[in-house]
Amino acid sequence: MAMQKNIINEAFPEVLKILSNLIKFQTVSGTSNIKLIEYCEKRLNVLGADSFKTFDDTKLRVNLFSTISGKKKLNGGGIILSGHTDVVPASTKGWNSDPFIALEKNNKIYGRGSCDMKGFIACTLALAPYFAKQDLKKPIHFSYTYDEETACQGAPVMLKELKNRNINCSICVIGEPTNMRAIQAHKGCYEYSTHFSGLAGHGSAPDRGVNAVEYATRFINKLMEVREELKKRKPKDSVFTPPYTTLQIGRISGGLARNVIADQCVVDWELRPVVFEDGVFVNKTMDEFVKNTLLPEMRKIYPQADIKKEIIGEIIGFNKEEDSDAVNLVCNLTGDNSRDVVSFGTEAGLFQELGISTVVCGPGSIEQAHKIDEYVSYEQLKLCLKMLIDLKDKLSN
Ligand SMILES: [Zn+2]
Numbered sequence: 001m002a003m004q005k006n007i008i009n010e011a012f013p014e015v016l017k018i019l020s021n022l023i024k025f026q027t028v029s030g031t032s033n034i035k036l037i038e039y040c041e042k043r044l045n046v047l048g049a050d051s052f053k054t055f056d057d058t059k060l061r062v063n064l065f066s067t068i069s070g071k072k073k074l075n076g077g078g079i080i081l082s083g084h085t086d087v088v089p090a091s092t093k094g095w096n097s098d099p100f101i102a103l104e105k106n107n108k109i110y111g112r113g114s115c116d117m118k119g120f121i122a123c124t125l126a127l128a129p130y131f132a133k134q135d136l137k138k139p140i141h142f143s144y145t146y147d148e149e150t151a152c153q154g155a156p157v158m159l160k161e162l163k164n165r166n167i168n169c170s171i172c173v174i175g176e177p178t179n180m181r182a183i184q185a186h187k188g189c190y191e192y193s194t195h196f197s198g199l200a201g202h203g204s205a206p207d208r209g210v211n212a213v214e215y216a217t218r219f220i221n222k223l224m225e226v227r228e229e230l231k232k233r234k235p236k237d238s239v240f241t242p243p244y245t246t247l248q249i250g251r252i253s254g255g256l257a258r259n260v261i262a263d264q265c266v267v268d269w270e271l272r273p274v275v276f277e278d279g280v281f282v283n284k285t286m287d288e289f290v291k292n293t294l295l296p297e298m299r300k301i302y303p304q305a306d307i308k309k310e311i312i313g314e315i316i317g318f319n320k321e322e323d324s325d326a327v328n329l330v331c332n333l334t335g336d337n338s339r340d341v342v343s344f345g346t347e348a349g350l351f352q353e354l355g356i357s358t359v360v361c362g363p364g365s366i367e368q369a370h371k372i373d374e375y376v377s378y379e380q381l382k383l384c385l386k387m388l389i390d391l392k393d394k395l396s397n
Contacts, residue, residue, distance in 0.1 A: 004386065004389055004390070007127075007130060007385075007389050008382055008385045008386060008389065011123075011126045011127055011130065011385055012126075012378075012381070012382060012385065014126040015119075015122045015123055015126040015381055015385065016102075016104065016109060016122075016381075018043075018121075018122040018125050018126055019102060019109055019111075019114065019118055019119055019122035019376075019381075020102035020109075020111075021039065022036060022039075022085075022113065022118040022121060022122055023100060023101070023102045023111035023112065023113055023114060023118060024100060024101065024102070025039070025085075026100050027085050027086050027087055027113070027146075028086065028087055028088070028089050028090075029086040029087070029088065029089075029146075029147045029148075029149040029150045030061075030086075030147065030150060031060075031061075032060040032061060033061055033062060033085045033086060033146050034060065034061075034062055036085050037053065037062045037063075037064045037085065037144060040064055040066075040085075040121070040125060040142070040144055041053070041064055041066065043125055043128065044064075044066040044068070044125075044128055044142060045066070047068060047128055047129055047132040048068070048132060049066040049067055049068050049128075049132075049142070050066065050067045050069075051064060051065065051066040051067070052064075052065055052161065052165070053065075054157045054158050054160075054161045055157070056146065056147075056153070056154070056157065061146040061147060061154065062146060063143070063144065063145045063146055063154050063155070063157060063158035064142070064143070064144045065141065065142070065143050065144075065158055065161070065162065065167075066141065066142040067139050067140070067141050067142075067167075068128060068131050068132050068136070068139065068140050068141075068142075069136060069139045077138040077139070077168060077169070077170045078138045078139035078140060078141055078168075078169050078170065078171075078395075079138065079139075079140055079141065079169070079170070079171045079172070079173065079391065079395065080141040080142075080143050080169050080171070080172040080173065080351070080356065081120075081124045081140065081141065081142055081143065081173055081175065081388070082143040082144075082145070082172055082173065082174045082175065082347065082351070083117050083118075083120045083121040083124070083143070083144055083145075083174070083175050083362075084117060084144075084145045084146070084147075084148030084149070084154070084155075084347065085118075085121065085144050085145065085146055086146055086147050086148055086149050086150075086154075087112045087113035087116070087118070087149070088112070088116075088149050088370045090112040090372075090374075094372040095372055095373055096110075096373055097110055097111075097373075099111060099112040099374070100112060102114065107377060107378040107379070108375040108376065108377050108378065109375060109376055109378070109381075110373055110374065110375040111374065111375075112374055113374070114364070114368075114374055114375055114376045115177045115363075115364030115365065115368045115369050115374050115375060115376040116176065116177055116364070116366070116368075116369035116370065116374070117175055117176055117177060117362060117364075117369075119175075119177075119362075119363050119364055119376040119380070119381055119384070120175025120176075120177075120362040120363055120384060121144060121175070122381075123175075123363065123381060123384045123385055123388060124142055124175070124388065125142075126385070127385065127388050127389065127392075128142070130389075130392070131392055134392060134395075134396045135396050136392075136395050136396050137395050137396060138170075138395045140392075140395065141167075141169060143158065143172075145158055145347065148346075148347055150313065151191070151312065151313020151314065151315055152313070152315050152345070152347050152350060153313075155347040155350045155351075156350060159350055159351070159353075159354055162354070163354065169356050170325065170356065170357060171325055171326045171329060171356065171357050171358070171359075172326065172348075172351040172356045172357070172358040172359070173326065173330060173358075173359055173360075173361055173391075174346055174347060174348050174351070174358065174359070174360045174361075174362070175360075175361065175362030175363070175384070176344075176346050176360050176362050176366075177362050177363065177364035177365055177366050177368070177369055177376070178340075178342065178360055178361050178362055178366070179363075179364070179365050179380065180334055180336070180361060180362070180363060180380060180383045180384060180387065181334070181336055181338055181340055181361065182327050182330040182331050182334065182336065182338070182339055182340070182359050182360075182361050183318075183339075183340050183341065183342050183348075183359065183360035183361065184239075184320050184321070184324060184327045184339050184340070184341065184359065185239050185240070185317070185318050185319055185320040185341045186317060186318045186341060186342050186343065186344065186345060186346065186348070186349075186360075187240055187245075187246075187272040187273060187274055187317050187343070187345075188271075188272060188273040188274075188276070188279060188314070188315055188316050188317035188345070188349065189270065189271075189272055189313070189314075189315045189345040190270065190271040190272075190273065190279055190311075190313070190314045190315070191268075191269075191270045191271075191311075191312035191313050191314075192268070192269055192270070192271075192309055192310065192311060192312060193266055193267070193268050193269075193309075193310040193312060194216070194219060194266070194267045194269070194307065194308070194309050194310070195264075195265075195266050195306075195307070195308045195309075195310060196212035196213075196215050196216045196219070196254070196264065196265040196266070196267075196306075196307050197212060197263060197264055197304075197305060197306045197307075197308075198210030198211055198212035198215065198261070198262065198263045198264075198265075198298060198302065198305050199261070199263055199301065199302040199304075199305060200256075200260060200261050200262070200263035201260075201261040202259070202260070202261070203258065203259035203260055203261060204259070206261060207301075208261075208301075209261030209263070209301070209302075210261075210263070210298045210301050210302045210305045211261050211262050212254055212255075212262045212263055212264050212265035213254045213255045213262040213265045214262075215265070215294055215297075215298060215307070216252060216254060216265040216266075216267050218294060219267060219286075219289070219290070219294065219307075220249055220252070220267060222285075222286065222289050223247060223249065223269060223286065226247060226281075226282055226285055226286070227246075227247040229281075229285075230244050230245045230246070230247060230278060230281075230282070231244045233245070233278060233281070234274075235274060235275055238274055239320050239341050240274050240341055243274065244274060245271065245272060245273045245274050245275070245278040245279075245282075246271070246272045247269065247270070247271050247272075247282065248269065248270050248271075249267060249268070249269045250268045250269060250270060251266075251267075251268040252265065252266070252267050252268070253265070253266050254266060273317055274317065275317070275319075276316065276317065279314070279316075286309075287309070290307045290309075294307060295307055315345040315346075315349070316349035316350065316353065317349050318346060318348035318349040318352060318358065318360070319349070319352065320341075321352070321357060321358075324357050324358075324359065325357040326356075326357040326358050326359035327339060327357075327359045329359070329391075329394065330359045330361045330387070333387045333390045333391055333394075334361070334383075334387055342360070342366070344366060346360050348360050361387070362384065363376055363377075363380035363381050363383065363384040364376040364377070364380050365380075
């Protein structure tokens with residue numbers, strides 16, 4: 001215990017230093033995170049980590065996967081500590097300090113990404129030298145991804161390469177802010193925009209045009225019907241509130257004026273599936289309705305009329321595992337057995353899809369994430385360090 005306290009006291013100033021550096025990299029989703037990744041890679045590689053990087057098409061955004069095996073060279077198994085490196089935008093307006101310069105005040109550290117989720121990354125980096133010195137039984141992997149906030153674009157690229165390289169991992173801890181409580185499931189989050197293009201004309205002769213707003217309305221009515229179906233499909237043992245898949249229309253925009261036949265309309269809608277099959281069901285039902293009913297009617301009048309579905313993002317759900325190794329491990333380490341579910345999406349489902357037992361647990365509260373004056377408390381960072389140090393004990397002799 002005393003030793004653990006010493007390690008925390010030693011590592012903590014390092015966490016603050018690293019977190020300040022990480023906040024300085026303005027890694028807003030969609031922009032380059034290369035500098036930040038190089039910083040992390042350098043810190044890990046001097047410790048003898050094996051690393052590989054994967055890129056997006058423009059080579060501006062990059063994922064890092066690094067492995068520390070300790071004194072012995074190890075293969076297989078091991079625990080992934082995973083964090084996304086991107087942050088949501090922040091304008092200086094409204095903030096009490098510069099969002100991209102860390103401010104330490106009242107035992108908190110302020111800055112964009114401090115809580116979601118550079119604080120967790122800083123904790124893992126600060127302890128990496130300590131891990132590297134140990135006699136580990138299983139390797140510790142560091143996974144730092146890009147563009148999680150924009151529908152998890154980075155992680156799938158990294159996970160594909162992980163599979164190619166045959167790197168087997170047994171457990172993944174995703175350090176999203178949960179106040180250090182173990183989260184065992186969340187719904188998926190699928191977002192779509194459906195674009196309708198018809199034919200404009202004079203309002204006095206509606207039959208000669210193709211009214212995009214009216215077809216969009218029929219599309220929405222069908223979505224509302226499907227929504228009722230989803231309630232009936234509620235799984236018996238659902239851990240969510242509400243227990244079924246939800247569907248919602250967030251925005252509709254179209255048309256020019258009262259007396260003009262609308263030739264354009266866009267419907268923004270979202271789906272939060274509790275099971276993967278519901279996502280398939282909704283997409284199949286709507287695609288068929290468009291193909292077999294709406295489009296033929298539109299094209300009878302105007303052959304160029306069209307309906308296009310734009311996929312904004314499809315974050316797959318994170319399913320509750322029966323007797324999850326990852327959840328059991330983290331509950332064991334934190335001493336908190338609450339095993340909650342959350343309403344925000346993470347990369348957890350993607351790791352789980354590869355057969356890796358996954359849990360979401362990290363420092364800070366989601367209440368502070370994406371907000372003005374985002375912060376993480378020293379207390380939360382220290383609890384995270386404690387968990388990671390205890391985790392090492394499970395992995396060493
Ligand atoms: Zn996050």
